[in-house]
Amino acid sequence: MDADLTTGERIRALRESRGMSRPVLAQLCGRGPDWLKKIETGERELTSHPLLLRLATALQVADLSVITGTDTVAAAATAAPLGRLTHPGMPAIWSAVMTRSLTPAGSPVTAGSLQGRVDQTWRLWHASAHNRTEVSALLPDLIRDGEHAVRVLDGDQRRQAHVALSDIYRLTGQATAYVAPAELAWVVADRALAAAQAADQPAAIAAASWNLGNILRETSYAEEALRVVEEAAALIRPHLDGAPDDWRGIYGALQLHAAVTAAREGQEGDAWRYWEKGDQVAKSLPASYVHPSTVFGRANVDFHAVSLDVDLRKAGRALGAADDLDPDVMPSVERRARLWVEVARGHLQRGDRTAALHVMQMAHRIGAETVAYTPSAREVAASLWRSAPRALRPEAARLAVDVGIATA
Incomplete structure (x- = not known):
């Protein structure tokens, strides 16, 4: 060489x-x-x-x-080894997803009761600091009951059950992100989209596409991720006039998804163009509106402005925007923790390791599992463990241990 x-x-x-x-x-x-x-x-x-x-x-x-x-x-x-991410809930979820029976099997359920359980589990995902563990314990039965429902119900009940099943697989994708084997991640994303298409419901298809876009972006298929979310936005756009708020909410979430994807590719103009579309959607919704699964709403649009600037390496602007935010207006514990991770990344970009450590400790107190199972958060913790000021090294080491990064 x-x-x-x-x-x-x-x-x-x-x-x-x-x-x-x-x-x-x-x-x-x-x-x-x-x-x-x-x-x-x-x-x-x-x-x-x-x-x-x-x-x-x-x-x-x-x-x-x-x-x-x-x-x-x-x-x-x-570098501090980040380790392979694993979670004790994965074997049961793997079994429920990958050993799907070809014959109906599960508890008798109506579409309405199934959707109610799914909605409750989404609320748990956003409310708990240990959301992966608590939600993962519920998912295997939800998956089996959802698959059973779409096989035994008829007519409108079956279409509603397909919407619920799509939501179940989207939630499975969230709960197993970064810990699921690649084959399971793709199967889950595909089943969420297939169930939504079987329901022939634009909002469900858009939500499943948002989920698929996440998988594509995280596996470095940025162009494909943008194509999927843009097609989903075009599909649901004609139905937005007079549609329920949640239809507009998922449309806005697609815009923010595209904004993040563009920012990570260094496309600053496109990133802010998509963000502004999401901002306009948020302005058209009630000030207190929050989408039940994507948490799209006023607060999340503002949180994304911080994320975009960090991804674009505009740390000063990101930290300035973060100073103007009230994190407590965001009902999602998971999303609040991720905001502080983004702020810590901004401090690291400016070389302020003391501030980054303080903010990461806050993020971990708010959402321990969000920090422990998010690669960007683990990378910040590893960087701090390697390079924190001498006086702060014991604290940085404790954070690394709490996050699950080997420091021996």
Whole structure:
């Protein structure tokens, strides 16, 4: 290898020398080809040590320096290990999803009672600091009862049951995000969309598309994520006049989803254009309105303004916007915790580790499982553990342990 080659150029040379296509190597790393293209062209830095290890394994390279050369990315090898995320509720959820019976099996249920249980579980997801554990305990029975309902009910009851089943699979996607094997994540997203389409209900299809967009974005299929949410927005848009508030709420959530996706791709103009569309939707709804699953509403639109600026590396502007927010107006514990994680990221971008540690401790007190099972939060905690001021290292180490990051 030429010593002057960048990490991306080295990866491309190794890939091509092995006769591998970009999609194949990306798939072996659990990412999309667009992600790998940006790494190879230098448009995106490779800062994740676990991804570096996946690339090395896929390329059959035993010495990481063959990939990193003298690039600063080699320093990632000294990072605190973030570990593989697991949750004790996964085996039961896996069984309910992946061993679906071909014959009706489950408790007798009406569409209305099923939807009531789903709505209650969504409220639990947003209200509990231990939402993954509590919701995961309820999901296996919900999944089985939902599958049973769509097989034994008829007519309008069956369509309503399909809407409820779609909601169940969307909630399953939320509760297992970052801990589910890739195959389960895709199955859950596909079933949520299929159930919504079987119900032939635009709002349910839009909500399932929002969920699918999350999966696509988190696996680096940004273009596909945008396409899905834009198509869903176009599908529901003609039905918004006179529609229930929740239909407009999911339409607004699609705009915010697109805004975040664009921001993470560095498309600042598009990001704020989508955000402004979401802002207009929020203004058309009652001031106290909150969508039951996506928590779209006035507060969430304002929270997203902070997230966009952090993703766009406009830390000063993000922190200024955060100063003007009242987090308590957001009824979702999960979303409040995520806001403080974004604020901590902003402080880290400015080099203020003391403030970042303080804010991350707040985030953990508000939503312990949100912090423990969100990769961006874990990365902040790991960074603080590595580089906190000497006087704060014991606190940073305690946070790392609480979040589940090995510090030994």
